Amino acid sequence: xxxxxxxxxxxxxxxxxxxxxxxxxxxxxxxxxxxxxxxxxxxxxxxxxxxxxxxxxxxxxxxxxxxxxxxxxxxxxxxxxxxxxxxxxxxxxxxxxxxxxxxxxxxxxxxxxxxxxxxxxxxxxxxxxxxxxxxxxxxxxxxxxxxxxxxxxxxxxxxxxxxxxxxxxxxxxxxxxxxxxxxxxxxxxxxxxxxxxxxxxxxxxxxxxxxxxxxxxxxxxxxxxxxxxxxxxxxxxxxxxxxxxxxxxxxxxxxxxxxxxxxxxxxxxxxxxxxxxxxxxxxxxxxxxxxxxxxxxxxxxxxxxxxxxxxxxxxxxxxxxxxxxxxxxxxxxxxxxxxxxxxxxxxxxxxxxxxxxxxxxxxxxxxxxxxxxxxxxxxxxxxxxxxxxxxxxxxxxxxxxxxxxxxxxxxxxxxxxxxxxxxxxxxxxxxxxxxxxxxxxxxxxxxxxxxxxxxxxxxxxxxxxxxxxxxxxxxxxxxxxxxxxxxxxxxxxxxxxxxxx
Amino acid sequence: xxxxxxxxxxxxxxxxxxxxxxxxxxxxxxxxxxxxxxxxxxxxxxxxxxxxxxxxxxxxxxxxxxxxxxxxxxxxxxxxxxxxxxxxxxxxxxxxxxxxxxxxxxxxxxxxxxxxxxxxxxxxxxxxxxxxxxxxxxxxxxxxxxxxxxxxxxxxxxxxxxxxxxxxxxxxxxxxxxxxxxxxxxxxxxxxxxxxxxxxxxxxxxxxxxxxxxxxxxxxxxxxxxxxxxxxxxxxxxxxxxxxxxxxxxxxxxxxxxxxxxxxxxxxxxxxxxxxxxxxxxxxxxxxxxxxxxxxxxxxxxxxxxxxxxxxxxxxxxxxxxxxxxxxxxxxxxxxxxxxxxxxxxxx
Numbered sequence: 001x002x003x004x005x006x007x008x009x010x011x012x013x014x015x016x017x018x019x020x021x022x023x024x025x026x027x028x029x030x031x032x033x034x035x036x037x038x039x040x041x042x043x044x045x046x047x048x049x050x051x052x053x054x055x056x057x058x059x060x061x062x063x064x065x066x067x068x069x070x071x072x073x074x075x076x077x078x079x080x081x082x083x084x085x086x087x088x089x090x091x092x093x094x095x096x097x098x099x100x101x102x103x104x105x106x107x108x109x110x111x112x113x114x115x116x117x118x119x120x121x122x123x124x125x126x127x128x129x130x131x132x133x134x135x136x137x138x139x140x141x142x143x144x145x146x147x148x149x150x151x152x153x154x155x156x157x158x159x160x161x162x163x164x165x166x167x168x169x170x171x172x173x174x175x176x177x178x179x180x181x182x183x184x185x186x187x188x189x190x191x192x193x194x195x196x197x198x199x200x201x202x203x204x205x206x207x208x209x210x211x212x213x214x215x216x217x218x219x220x221x222x223x224x225x226x227x228x229x230x231x232x233x234x235x236x237x238x239x240x241x242x243x244x245x246x247x248x249x250x251x252x253x254x255x256x257x258x259x260x261x262x263x264x265x266x267x268x269x270x271x272x273x274x275x276x277x278x279x280x281x282x283x284x285x286x287x288x289x290x291x292x293x294x295x296x297x298x299x300x301x302x303x304x305x306x307x308x309x310x311x312x313x314x315x316x317x318x319x320x321x322x323x324x325x326x327x328x329x330x331x332x333x334x335x336x337x338x339x340x341x342x343x344x345x346x347x348x349x350x351x352x353x354x355x356x357x358x359x360x361x362x363x364x365x366x367x368x369x370x371x372x373x374x375x376x377x378x379x380x381x382x383x384x385x386x387x388x389x390x391x392x393x394x395x396x397x398x399x400x401x402x403x404x405x406x407x408x409x410x411x412x413x414x415x416x417x418x419x420x421x422x423x424x425x426x427x428x429x430x431x432x433x434x435x436x437x438x439x440x441x442x443x444x445x446x447x448x449x450x451x452x453x454x455x456x457x458x459x460x461x462x463x464x465x466x467x468x469x470x471x472x473x474x475x476x477x478x479x480x481x482x483x484x485x486x487x488x489x490x491x492x493x494x495x496x497x498x499x500x501x
Numbered sequence: 502x503x504x505x506x507x508x509x510x511x512x513x514x515x516x517x518x519x520x521x522x523x524x525x526x527x528x529x530x531x532x533x534x535x536x537x538x539x540x541x542x543x544x545x546x547x548x549x550x551x552x553x554x555x556x557x558x559x560x561x562x563x564x565x566x567x568x569x570x571x572x573x574x575x576x577x578x579x580x581x582x583x584x585x586x587x588x589x590x591x592x593x594x595x596x597x598x599x600x601x602x603x604x605x606x607x608x609x610x611x612x613x614x615x616x617x618x619x620x621x622x623x624x625x626x627x628x629x630x631x632x633x634x635x636x637x638x639x640x641x642x643x644x645x646x647x648x649x650x651x652x653x654x655x656x657x658x659x660x661x662x663x664x665x666x667x668x669x670x671x672x673x674x675x676x677x678x679x680x681x682x683x684x685x686x687x688x689x690x691x692x693x694x695x696x697x698x699x700x701x702x703x704x705x706x707x708x709x710x711x712x713x714x715x716x717x718x719x720x721x722x723x724x725x726x727x728x729x730x731x732x733x734x735x736x737x738x739x740x741x742x743x744x745x746x747x748x749x750x751x752x753x754x755x756x757x758x759x760x761x762x763x764x765x766x767x768x769x770x771x772x773x774x775x776x777x778x779x780x781x782x783x784x785x786x787x788x789x790x791x792x793x794x795x796x797x798x799x800x801x802x803x804x805x806x807x808x809x810x811x812x813x814x815x816x817x818x819x820x821x822x823x824x825x826x827x828x829x830x831x832x833x834x835x836x837x838x839x840x841x842x843x844x845x846x847x848x849x
Contacts, residue, residue, distance in 0.1 A: 301726060301727065320731070321728070321729040322729025322730075323729075325729060331727070339723050339724050339727045340724065341721075341724060342717055342720045342721045342724045342725070343720075343721070344721075345716075345717070345720065349713065353717070353728040354727070354728040354729050356710050356714070356728070357710050361710075362709075362710040364710075365709065365710050366709050366711065367708065367709055368708055368709060368710060370708070
């Protein structure tokens, strides 16, 4: 790719980028959110047309008018937000648009054979007959990779693939990538996790503000050097929680809670836990071990089959999110787009989601206090440094990091007693992560209890005062900070109690 | 301004559709200038014709509002036609059965119409919210129940068969009637009430917590639930309001246009509301313009037929083309959004 320029209204996403990819290479694409990584690769995948610049595939100048053309050229892309039809099975999803036919019928057998061969070859374990809506995010990612390979991808673009994975899943993904590389295929690995880029990539290109700041071989790169290239200044990688003293008040108490998933399978099985004041309780676990359902059951979004949830002294089992919020429990949901925001609503409308009926913002059900809503949104945007085109702009126009800031601003500004947070830094850049972490530590210092569910073990180990490991719907261990190594936690997450010996 | 950005492509679509309409007219062997002259004269030729356009626009305005308020909550109200009939009948009933002072009588008749329509909206709303029954199907089926029910009520042998020569009720009391503007034309205060209601619907949707919740449920039910909004209740409310609006449209027909309930009085105003709501881009104030456009097409089409320059069918083709061209982009956009919404938005 040579001199790629792409403008969006008000944004120069790519300002003349050169980028090259060789066969048998894993090429890391690093940069903060909004640096233009995804846009550049979307151009290669035919989703956008560049305003200027040329693309050469196998030495020949090519116009990639659509993803269809890209696929025919052997280019596949796995997006950060998966492009799967939730209602269809894995098999059907892979077939969409590329159905092998048996006369007018779908040749399911041929498809199944081909897919099973791919699963075998690349170690991408997934049940071809499961419906996609029932799969964990990690499994959905495997489906996306399989889909690309099934369509004959020789060049595979992975957009922040590890953002949703745990340590062991990352290992599996990396071994898949290595297999691809050995076969002479090329992989573009978009990320902002530096150590991962260094581990798996042969070459690394860093983008900043739509420009290529440099391409270097992984062997000559260092984390510090790359980070400076990315943000243009030195950065802090970690935050260190200062010790605060808990008064030993139980803010959130979950007693013997059980819940079923959407298929009706009991996936939360008798979970008991307490969150104290001035505390972050981390929940570590491999995706799909009931964390999602546990949080939904606590947050009033899923009816528990048995057990109790108490916020302070109040029993709130099965109560609505509205009631929970009035008791001081707020929720930073896992999926910003699906739960946390209404993307078509404006920033100000989103700023009061969940509070829109409070007397502060409404005179009964028949009149809004528009100026109060606007002032509140203005205040949130200022205090939490949310960068927005305007308060009336749809939330869709914000970058991922700013969307998350807006949600945090909305929820944490309610001065909550208890914060439920699921994957709060998923898909954020270094600056965004730092911000989220600092906000949590601030809330902790002010006395809140935080239940933090994360697939990122580093994050949990860094922030949590105690770590509960969830395995197959149960809490198998609760450890204090510094009591366990990453390896031990990983084993507990993978094998449950049996791992302790 | 945002609305000029919406209006220009619509105007373009109308011109394009009329152009194709002209080609069709020429190919079928009729005179293009004669047909288009009658279309314009029929719609806007003089005060009487303009009144005709607005008379037809009145019920379409109500049914467009009905469609779009449900659409804003993510629902399809396909049953406005039936809700319109019920509203028309029950307002007529209140009009000839009750004895009340002027103004008050009119208001009571409007309420009867609104409540009748609302009940017909509540049933599919409740079925959708509590039982998951697709409102597309239930509103349409109930629509036929309502149409045939009112037909029977005024048929010979039915309880409200009021006159010998036609299947209709007796006349409503003068105290219930909407005043008319021009002698000899049916245009009544119904259009004024319609415009007023359009503003009320706008206020409701965009300036009240209720409207906020309704739109939130339509745009993202999961986020609405997360925000403590009762999704089921809002689905029911949306269809109740949709039914009430269509019912009011029926009442306006009874009180202003016909002054009684007549079997099969609607030439498909309920269906026109679907097109009207989409042409309006689901905006209540846009519905006023959309209804006038639809009314003009109907009035112009009648003039083409009456003047004998071409059969009514050809006028219908031209109407259909205009609606199709104006609605198509919105429909495509909606379907695309629906698809993208499910898969996660990936625009930068």
